[in-house]
Amino acid sequence: MKIALVELGLWNPGKYARHSALEPIAIEYVGSTAKSKGHNVRLFQQRTESNEELTNKILDFEPDLVGFSAMTYAFPDGLEIAGRIKQKNPDVYTVFGGYHASSTPEIVQYDSIDFTVIGEGENALVELVQKLENNEEVSNIKGLSYFNGSEVISNQLRERIDLDNQPWPIREERFFKNTLITGITDPPIGKQKIAQISYSRGCPFHCKYCASPNVYGSAVKWRKAENVTAEIKYLKDNFNVNLLYFTDLTFNLNKERVFELNDLLKEEKINWIAMASPDINIDYDLLREMKEAGCTRLMYGIESVHDRIAESVGRKGNHRAKRLEELFRINDELGIITRAFLMIGNLNETKEDIKGYLDTLKKILPDEIRIGITTPLPGTALFEEAKRHKLLIYTKFPEDWRRYSTRE
Template identity: 30%
Template sequence: MLSLLFLNPPNEFHEPVGRDLIYGCWCHGKRVADMQLPPLHLLYLATILRELGGHRVRVLDALVQNLSLSAIAEQAKAFDAMVIHTSNTTFRYDLKVLAAVKAAKPGTISILTGPHPTVYPELVMQEGIVDLAVQGEAEDTLLELFGKLAGGDGLADVAGLVWRDRGKVVSNPRRPLRPNLDEWPFPDRSLVDSSLYYNPHSRRSPFTTALTSRGCVARCIFCTSPPFYHGKFRQRSAANVLAELKTLRDQGFREVLFRDESFTENRKRLRAICSGLIEQDLDLTWIANSRVGVLDEEDLRLMKRAGCFYLWVGVESGSQPVLDRLRKGITVEETREMFRMANKMGINIHAHLMFGNPGETKEDILQSIRFLMEIEPAAVDIGITTPFPGTPLFEQVKAKNPQIGDGSELQIDQVHNIAFFSRHYCELDEEFLENALLLAYRRFYLRPAYVLRYLRRIRSLRQLLNVVRAGFNLLLYLFRDRRN
């Protein structure tokens, strides 16, 4: 048996970061109203290594606790190995965390998982303080790895592992994805303090997150999920999902945020889950992601009866040519219809948009802003399009300018706030994009009619406090000193 620490590192900017899922595309700070979610994939890993591997585990969320490097290093001394998810936007600071731990206890085995070691395993292993890395989904690889380490066995046949053999970096063959997600235990939420997390859209407390599928059927050129999961989309069964939701209800949770890329993709499964929630009277409210063009009014009506009150939707643009270049697989009219239906049913929608897309013009961005006012989402977040390693958009940029390297020059505080190599696919300059971002936010949120409409939706003191906190953080973002 080994003692294993699963660490969610802090960041040097002392702001919340949404790094709860392993495949990346993480956001940070005031732009997302200081949202902070439990590190769900670390909870999966820790639970599986404890229940199926028999190891002693701890999840340390140093991000939500805002721990110093010295505090992390001191707590890490008690463990044989430490696992961190890392992406290109956090990699450089994550190395500082590893260095602090190694300085306090040189024998600690350091393991990196996530999008960066998946795309650039050899580069990651060039860092001497990184002992091992995992490509792709980490559960089964770590389960086998720690079994080998505990037994003193060799690592040559651990699929998905990147290691050193007499100083030479070796990338073992990639591990096939586990086809049946029902086989894994539910993540143990008691491994973290659920009261520390914050969702500005939440209605009830305590809330938690859940993941009922992995991957996405879409092939958007900017998203890391499809390449991370080999382009495959896997789902847990409705019965398995309902069993977890009942467990969460019995543990005292009142609300669930589903972190699937598209919780609603399989409508037959969606209806089975909704019907089960109603029939079993689980009394959970919930939020989920959905793709445009999937749902009809009957679906939305059933979802609302089952406790759904909020959806997150990737709108991206109000220009059809821009959507086509992004390979979104949706139309502007389908987006318009989805918002019409949801508003009719009384389900709020959070719209995500991007500026600085391939081939985008000033008129396209102005069209998106007008479209945003037309469809009337409950909330928006808008970011400057970012090329992430492993995506078609990143490869397009790298072919034109190899100086982008592994993308780790982009730090987490800059993600979606600055134009990062966008000149290679968008002719709009950095200053215009950053100004357009703030213009859109201000036009949308600072309308008296919007503020009044939103205040009318408040039904509890908790909602009021969430709105005040989110609004304050948004104002800090809108009127921040952009020189810093």
């Protein structure tokens, strides 16, 4: 089967959530699994193309099935493109996956969507394609949702994927040509050739604002460190990659695994970036080892500097501001570039709380600060709480999903 896989989301700093331009790792993984089963796969990534331009590119490929990966803010564009495709060729199957589809499987009721995949998409899509090719019933495919004409049917969730048994993502030079990660980096913008790579998938925590549990549940699945470094060697040898971005939601979740990977990364002599939590398994010894293994920048999900607010969204209080001050001092001492992610506008936050951020930020002095507007993403406890208290401002869906970008 000819399969087109599409990552949606214009690269539009200041309006949408994506400020960096990275290769489409999610569909690269799904595509590699489909390709390993003999299917003809082509990847499409929306960077600057209009929906019409992207639609035409997809149709030129003449696919039998189009799979879309979209965050919430990009879903309306996906719906429009799927509709354009169906108008041109009603026989093309359309499938939506990723965070938004896993959080709102009911979107399958739209005429332009045939199926949604809840959770990891690699094996679900391959099984779906096989069933469609053989004209077999799809009602027993785990992780699949569909509309039977009167109600949405969501099948049992699939078992989590064994990452070591999955083929590595499809890598194509065209996706590396214009990749960049913004901010202070080493190598700097203009000299980067950056690749995304995964050591783990999932997060055991259930923060009120996060949609991760809708995709991964509570379990975290890891790759063997040797598998990760073998892929790094491949990226260096075949694409001259000089900077890695670890996609792990919490890189420092398991200290033993981090130390194990660090030992191997030291041999690779490549710089890398990761996301970390300031609340667990983070100390001088770990950070020193990470620095020696090539870590040049860490992005910390602080969200709030106040104990009361942090605890209200499922994060750790415990003298948070003081802990952050010491943590960022260590990073600075070791020469690790830091970015602090903050959320402004939590449900129980006051103007005085927001003013208090400045005092703490002056003490911790992160190298970069990124402030997002607290956004109740669908499928999260925060969304349900805001809905229950009638605090949702934008509710004209699907169009208003564009506003759920953390920038408005």
